[in-house]
Amino acid sequence: MSDFALQMEHIVKSYDNVVVLNNVDFCVKEGEIHALLGENGAGKTTLMNILGGVTPMDRGNIVLFGAPEKIASPAESQAKGVAFIHQELNVVNDLMVYENLFLNYELRKKFGRLNVKEMCRQTEAIFDRMHVSIPPRAMMRDLETSYKQIVEIAKSLMQNARLIIMDEPTTSLSPNEISNVFSIMRGLTREQHVTVIFISHKLSEVVEFCDSYTVLRNGEKVASGSILLENGAKIEQSDIARMMVGRDVMGVQVYEPHEIGDVVLEANNVNVDSRVDGVCLTLRKGEILGITGLLGDGKSEFARAIFGDLKKTGVVRLNGRPVNIRRPSQGKRKGIGYLPENRKENAIIKDLSVQQNISIVTLDQCCVGPELIHARERKLAETYRDRLNIKVTNLANKITSLSGGNQQKVVLSKWLSAHPLVMMLSNPTQGVDVGAKNEIYELIMDLAKHGVGIIITSGEAQEVIRLCDRVLVMYHGKICGELKRENNELTEENIMILSTGGTLN
Amino acid sequence: MNTKTRGPRVAALKKFAGDYSIILITLAMVLLATIAQGKTFFSLQNFMNILRNHAVIGIIAFGMAFVIISGNIDLSVGAQLVAVGAVVISFTNATGNVALGIVLAIVTSLALSGLTGLIVTKGRVPSFIVTLGMQYIYRAFCMYFMSGGGFYGQSAEYKMISNTALFGKIPMPVIYFFVMFLLYYWISRHTKLGRHIYAVGSNEKASRLSGINTDWIKIASFLLLGIAIAVAAVTESSRMGSINSTSSGNAYELNAIAMVVVGGVAMEGGKGTLIGVLFGVLILGIINNMITLLGVNVYLINAFKGLIIILAVLLQRKERER
Numbered sequence: 128m129s130d131f132a133l134q135m136e137h138i139v140k141s142y143d144n145v146v147v148l149n150n151v152d153f154c155v156k157e158g159e160i161h162a163l164l165g166e167n168g169a170g171k172t173t174l175m176n177i178l179g180g181v182t183p184m185d186r187g188n189i190v191l192f193g194a195p196e197k198i199a200s201p202a203e204s205q206a207k208g209v210a211f212i213h214q215e216l217n218v219v220n221d222l223m224v225y226e227n228l229f230l231n232y233e234l235r236k237k238f239g240r241l242n243v244k245e246m247c248r249q250t251e252a253i254f255d256r257m258h259v260s261i262p263p264r265a266m267m268r269d270l271e272t273s274y275k276q277i278v279e280i281a282k283s284l285m286q287n288a289r290l291i292i293m294d295e296p297t298t299s300l301s302p303n304e305i306s307n308v309f310s311i312m313r314g315l316t317r318e319q320h321v322t323v324i325f326i327s328h329k330l331s332e333v334v335e336f337c338d339s340y341t342v343l344r345n346g347e348k349v350a351s352g353s354i355l356l357e358n359g360a361k362i363e364q365s366d367i368a369r370m371m372v373g374r375d376v377m378g379v380q381v382y383e384p385h386e387i388g389d390v391v392l393e394a395n396n397v398n399v400d401s402r403v404d405g406v407c408l409t410l411r412k413g414e415i416l417g418i419t420g421l422l423g424d425g426k427s428e429f430a431r432a433i434f435g436d437l438k439k440t441g442v443v444r445l446n447g448r449p450v451n452i453r454r455p456s457q458g459k460r461k462g463i464g465y466l467p468e469n470r471k472e473n474a475i476i477k478d479l480s481v482q483q484n485i486s487i488v489t490l491d492q493c494c495v496g497p498e499l500i501h502a503r504e505r506k507l508a509e510t511y512r513d514r515l516n517i518k519v520t521n522l523a524n525k526i527t528s529l530s531g532g533n534q535q536k537v538v539l540s541k542w543l544s545a546h547p548l549v550m551m552l553s554n555p556t557q558g559v560d561v562g563a564k565n566e567i568y569e570l571i572m573d574l575a576k577h578g579v580g581i582i583i584t585s586g587e588a589q590e591v592i593r594l595c596d597r598v599l600v601m602y603h604g605k606i607c608g609e610l611k612r613e614n615n616e617l618t619e620e621n622i623m624i625l626s627t628g629g630t631l632n
Numbered sequence: 633m634n635t636k637t638r639g640p641r642v643a644a645l646k647k648f649a650g651d652y653s654i655i656l657i658t659l660a661m662v663l664l665a666t667i668a669q670g671k672t673f674f675s676l677q678n679f680m681n682i683l684r685n686h687a688v689i690g691i692i693a694f695g696m697a698f699v700i701i702s703g704n705i706d707l708s709v710g711a712q713l714v715a716v717g718a719v720v721i722s723f724t725n726a727t728g729n730v731a732l733g734i735v736l737a738i739v740t741s742l743a744l745s746g747l748t749g750l751i752v753t754k755g756r757v758p759s760f761i762v763t764l765g766m767q768y769i770y771r772a773f774c775m776y777f778m779s780g781g782g783f784y785g786q787s788a789e790y791k792m793i794s795n796t797a798l799f800g801k802i803p804m805p806v807i808y809f810f811v812m813f814l815l816y817y818w819i820s821r822h823t824k825l826g827r828h829i830y831a832v833g834s835n836e837k838a839s840r841l842s843g844i845n846t847d848w849i850k851i852a853s854f855l856l857l858g859i860a861i862a863v864a865a866v867t868e869s870s871r872m873g874s875i876n877s878t879s880s881g882n883a884y885e886l887n888a889i890a891m892v893v894v895g896g897v898a899m900e901g902g903k904g905t906l907i908g909v910l911f912g913v914l915i916l917g918i919i920n921n922m923i924t925l926l927g928v929n930v931y932l933i934n935a936f937k938g939l940i941i942i943l944a945v946l947l948q949r950k951e952r953e954r
Contacts, residue, residue, distance in 0.1 A: 436841060459843030467841050474841065478834035478902040487831055487842045490824045499822050541842065 131190070132157040132290055132322040133178070138187035140173055147173050148184075149346045155290075155339075157192075158316045160309075160323045162333040162354075165343035166371055166532075166560035171326055174343070175292050179211045180204035192289065210283030214295045216275050218267050225250040225263035228282050253281050256319065257311050273304030277311060284321070292324045295558070297332060301421055301586065309336040328560055330364040331589075342370045349373075372562045381568040381593045382612070383576075388412030390447070391580040392549045394433065397441035402428045404604035406441075410549065410580040415571065417591030418584045420601035420626045426584040427468055429601075430551045434458040434465040445548065459488065464547035466538055468554040474538040475526055481537060482508040482522040488541040511540035516566060532563025539570060550574060551582040556590065568594055588622045600625035653948060654896055654911045661915060665922045672925055680803060682917040687805035688713075688868045689884055690913035693891040694816040695860025697909045700892055701820075702853040703833040703901030704752060704759035706745075709861055709888060710881035711770035716741045716865035717875035718774055721783045724790045733790070738862040744770070745858025749851030767885070774877040782876035785869065794871035805867050812863060817906040819856070829853055834902030890937070891916050894944040915944065 133155040140148040148170045155161045165171045176182040178189070180198040189196050191207055198204045204211075218227050225246045234242040234249075250263035259277055267275065276296055283291055297305045313336070315321040327333055333340060334354060340362075341351040350370045354362055392410040397403060403425040410416050418426045432439035435458040443450055445461055452458045458465065467473035476484055485508045486493055493504040508522050515536040519529060526537060535555070542550060555571065556564045571594060575581050585591055591598050598610045600622055608625040610616035621631060665673040672678065692709050699706050719740050724733040748766055752759045785791055797803045820826040831839040832849045840846045869875040895912025897904025919940050923933050 434841075454845065455840050456843045456845040465841060472837060474838050476831050476835045476838050476842075476902075479831060483827065483831075487827075487839075487844070490827060494824055497823050497825075499824055499827065501822075545843075 130157050131155065132192060133324075134188075134190040135174070135178065136188045136190070138174065138177065138189075139185045140170075140177065140182065141185060147346050148177075151187075151343065151346070151348050153341055153348065154351075155322055155324060157322055158320050159338040160312060160316060160325055160336060162325050162327065162337040162340040163343070164327070164330075164333065164340055164367060164371055166562055169343040169371070170346040171343055172294070175211070175294065175324070175326065178204065178209060179292065205286065205288075208287060208289035210286065210288035210291045212276075212279050212283065212291060212293045212296060216272070216279060218275050218278060220266075220268040222267055223264050224261055224267060224270070224278055227267055227278055228253070228263075228285055230282075232285070249285075250281075253284055256284070257281060258314055259311060271304065273300050273307050276300070276308055280308075280311070280315075284315070284319070288321070290322045290324070292326070294326045295328065296325070297327060297329060303421075305332060306336075312336075328558070330367050330561075333367065334361050334364055340367065342367065344371060344373060368561050371560075379565060381565065381572060383572055385413055385572075385576045386578075387414045387596065388578060391445065392433075392582075393442075393444040393447075394429075395442040395444075397429065397432060397439055397443070399425070399428050399432045399437050399439050402604055403432060403439070406601075406604075406606055408599060408606070410582060412548075412578045412580050413575050414597065415575050415581045415583065415595045417595035417598040418582060418601060419586065419588060419591050419598060419622055421586070424601040424626070425604040426601050427553045428604075430465060430553055430582060430584050431467075434463055434551065436465075459545065462548035464488075464542035464545055464550040466542060466550070466552040466555060468557060470531070470534060470538060470558065475534060477525070477527050479526060480523045481512075481517070481519050481526050481529065484526045484537050485511050485522075485540050485544070489544040492544070507544060511544060515540050515543075515570065530560075530563075531558040532560050532566075535559050535563070535567060536570075539567065543570075543574070547579060549580045549582065551584070553584045554586065555583060556587075588619045591622070592617045592619065598622065602626060602628050654894075654908050654915075654944075657944060657947070658911050658914050658918070661918045661922075665918060665925075668922070669925050673922070676801070678921065680801070680806060682914075682921045683806040683809060684803040685920070686913055686917040687803075687809035688864045688871075689887045690809050690891065690910075690917075691812045691860050691864045691867065692857075692884060693888040693895075693909055693913055694812055694906060695857030696885075696888045697892050697895070697897055697904065697906060698816070698820070698829055698853040698856045699759075700889070700897050700899065701833045701901055701904055702829045702850050703836065704850060704853065705889070705899075706748065706759065706763045706854065706857055707885045708748065708763040708766035708770060709857070710884035711767045711774070712741065712744055712858075712861050713865045713868065713881040713884060714774045714875055714877060715744065715770045716862055717869035717880065718778060718783050718877070720866055721785050721790075721869050721875055724787045725783070725785065728787055728789075730787060730790050730793070734862075734866055737866050738859060741858040741862035741865065742855055745854040745861070746851060749854035752854070753847040753850050771877070778877040780877060782874045782880070784874045791870055791873050794867050805871060808863060808867055812860060813906065813910055816856070816860075817910075820906045825849070825852055830902055832901075887916070890941050894941055896948050912944075915940070 131154055135151070135153040138148050138151045151170065151174060153174060163171050173182060177184045178198065180201045180203050189198060196207060198207070219230065228250050229246050234245050236242045247263040254261055257277065261270070261274055261278065280291065296308065300308065312323055316323060325337060337354050339351070339353045342349050356362055388411055390409050391412045394406060394408050397406045406429055418429065420426050428437060431437045433443060435452040435454045443452065450461050452461060476487065482505060486504045489507070490499065493500055493507060505522065512519065512522065517533050517536045519533065526534060529537065552571070556567055559567065571581060583591060583594060595617065596612050598617060599606050600608045600610070602625065608631065610621055624631060696706060696709065716737050720733045720737040723736050724730055748762055751757055751762045794805050798807055828844050828849045831844060832846050836846055868880070891912040892909055893899060894915055895904065895909035897909060919937055923936055928936065
């Protein structure tokens with residue numbers, strides 16, 4: 128009897144002569160939360176797809192709960208107690224909680240009638256096991272995202288999962304929700320002997336919530352071990368980051384002092400129905416202004432309103448002149464750029480190529496009269512591919528074939544080519560790995576040096592602390608505090624106090 | 633050595649077959665029809681027949697392609713063709729001015745399509761519903777003003793538009809068909825508008841947030857269809873010498889949509905090419921022609937058409953998933 132829930136040994140996988148996994152060993156002890164780390168393209172997803180029966184491996188052994196296994200299909204993997212919870216939630220919003228839990232596994236009475244009572248009873252039982260209380264008949268739509276995730280976990284338990292793989296489960300959660308999900312996962316590992324593999328880019332969570340880690344880089348295992356070191360301290364985030372990237376990144380100073388000019392944007396008493404409440408701010412040329420706060424505090428709504436995507440009241444001035452922006456196309460014409468959050472939904476045009484996604488904002492530059500000159504478009508795309516170091520073999524490839532970090536660089540370059548006066552970025556490094564993250568920070572810093580006024584709205588305190596000259600904290604649609612780099616006020620603690628409604632003394 | 637040299641070549645061949653499956657299907661059908669019917673099918677005369685008979689719906693299909701790529705649909709094209717045809721015939725009958733009649737046809741059609749586009753975008757009503765309603769309205773007004781019958785063209789000059797042939801061999805409707813194809817192909821590939829239509833159909837939200845005026849792009853797609861309908865209406869009413877409120881334009885919308893989807897345009901928008909649509913028109917043309925030449929029972933004709941439509945799209949779906 129081994130105390131390993133999973134042992135994957137000497138796993139080899141290649142696609143078209145490109146080795147994706149090279150002799151990788153990956154072992155997870157029973158009852159632990161194990162973080163699987165690595166940059167995009169390091170091979171995490173492939174490794175988990177092999178375990179999940181989605182991709183066949185070329186060579187290697189898998190031992191699951193002490194028994195050697197061959198996993199040929201997702202159904203087989205599921206039957207052996209492996210559950211895969213994907214980044215995108217797999218729930219039906221228009222059904223009730225218990226209906227979601229029993230989707231495709233409905234309990235029936237005679238004549239095929241649904242046994243609603245029994246399903247609700249079992250739903251309550253499983254939530255009891257998890258120490259959460261969600262009414263079985265609540266509509267899925269009405270649940271917070273973290274609870275939706277918990278329902279998904281419950282669903283996998285319902286199918287007797289003993290090993291749960293969670294792929295970046297926390298990208299859409301607020302800090303409170305994240306600790307909520309993790310405390311439930313922790314309970315499960317202790318009481319139900321469930322084992323969890325956790326894939327994430329957020330190293331702070333890994334250090335805070337996981338037991339051990341494995342780091343992959345370029346298809347090879349570079350490190351693994353326990354989060355808790357022998358001396359009783361926890362491993363440093365920067366150490367993990369260094370293992371992931373192969374060089375020191377977290378410690379890299381991103382912020383550089385730069386010249387700050389005249390006021391470029393002035394917002395006076397901006398309201399967006401009840402979500403943004405009387406926001407006033409000024410932004411100077413070359414200044415990086417952060418707006419942060421908890422989920423639902425109105426920061427991204429403010430940015431969308433300024434760009435013209437949401438209806439607003441209030442006065443906005445650009446270079447001192449009042450502007451009336453009611454549509455994004457007008458915002459763009461007046462010199463505002465906006466990189467939205469949730470890239471896949473709001474920024475990527477999936478049927479267009481990399482080149483076409485880069486040129487979408489500034490197609491005018493590639494036209495002579497009404498005619499679009501493809502050679503010019505190509506040149507524009509090549510310029511930004513090289514400038515932003517976008518890794519793509521062919522600019523005619525679909526945008527969806529790129530990794531998250533490279534997709535984000537494409538989205539960024541479409542706005543860079545428009546040379547905006549003011550650039551607003553919402554969660555600019557969402558779903559981007561550590562290496563690309565730093566590159567994006569450097570680009571933002573570079574823009575500021577060229578005199579662009581920059582607003583970053585982000586829920587990640589570290590992000591605004593590392594980049595910004597000045598940070599505004601929002602709480603329930605209002606600005607409740609201002610922190611300045613020059614006064615050394617940019618700390619996680621200060622941001623936390625303000626964003627939870629407290630005051631600084 | 634074999635795997636090294638054959639691998640890429642087979643892959644390239646497969647990619648070619650995938651990208652141009654529609655052309656291969658067309659060639660296969662030509663081959664099949666030639667084997668079955670020999671010279672009756674494979675003659676310049678018969679090819680011109682096929683093209684002339686499908687020029688009108690084909691022209692509409694080119695416009696329809698833009699509307700579908702932008703993420704909408706138009707079910708009113710047949711009825712709109714009758715309305716526009718009625719306007720141009722009654723105008724030329726009254727004034728004898730053919731050129732002005734054609735301009736009037738285009739203006740009328742643009743106004744109708746523009747109205748549809750406005751209701752769809754500003755009113756936020758699905759285009760399926762709007763154009764379903766429009767179809768009834770156009771048809772009803774035509775029947776009312778034409779007392780359920782038709783208008784007959786009295787201008788000999790007007791009838792010349794479609795009933796002459798270039799070099800005595802190529803019927804004018806075929807010329808209009810290819811001119812419209814070239815124009816719309818150019819718009820789809822070589823203009824900003826064309827690119828934006830694809831973008832809006834693929835991801836409307838991201839397009840809007842890229843500073844594209846998405847409402848205008850959708851209206852513009854309807855306007856492009858409006859121009860196509862005007863050209864089709866003039867071609868049709870000139871060729872027939874008349875337009876009829878009950879028998880003209882029936883099921884043109886469905887035939888045009890069939891050509892578009894057989895041509896590889898996805899109903900969910902964002903995907904497809906005008907070259908594909910051109911071959912979609914040819915495929916449906918060849919099917920109709922084959923069925924007629926083979927003397928298939930008239931009642932069964934549509935069953936064959938339906939089968940081919942489903943098969944063609946099924947095949948493309950498989951290609952795409954690979």
